[in-house]
Amino acid sequence: MQIKKVVPVILRQHDLGLQLLVFQHPLAGIQIVKGTVELNESLEEAALRELFEETGIQSAHIQKFLGIHYPKENGPDWYVFVCETQENLLDQWVHYCHDDGGLEFKFFWHFLYTKPTSDWHPLFQDLLVFIQDNYESKYK
Structure with a gap:
């Protein structure tokens, strides 16, 4: 079975423009939520x-x-979805994720x-460039 990755993207409208939910990974820089499809x-x-776990x-x-993002490194393709929630999301928060033995992800918003x-x-x-390019072509 071929491994696949998913990217659930959360966007929100801000007075100054559209924002994308991102997080500071404690070991690997700023990222967007991504994970592996299970059997x-x-x-x-x-x-x-x-999205829930992270x-x-x-x-x-x-x-x-x-769309499907083909990362530059060898490995699985990333299937990107725009997701919506009615939850009132804060400007920033910390979430404890069980990945890799447990990590704190610091979430915040980045202007798209x-x-x-x-x-x-x-x-x-x-x-991010893939999301920018594809969001524009599919939503504008």
């Missing part, structure tokens, strides 16, 4: 599960499939069309 799990189920967001649904800083993990810099 007998649909891409959509995996996206919502990963952010704590409990009630979300898939709004749109944004702002360039990533050098704090971003390189693979997620490329993913």
Whole structure:
């Protein structure tokens, strides 16, 4: 079975523009939520599960499939979904994730069309460009 990754993207409208939910990984820079599809799990189920596990967001649904991102490193393709939630999300929060023995992820919002800083993990810099390009083509 071929391994697949999912990327559940959460966006929100801010007075100054559209924002993307990102987090500071304690070991690997700024990232966007991403995870592995488990056996007998649909891409959509995996996206919502990963969103919950990594952010704590409990009630979300898939709004749109944004496309398949092909990362520069060898490995699985990343299936990107725009997700929505009715939960009132804070401007920033910390979520304890059980990945890799337990990690604290520090969540915050990044303006979608702002360039990533050098704090971003390189693979997620490329993913941000993919999201920017595909969101524009599918939503504008």
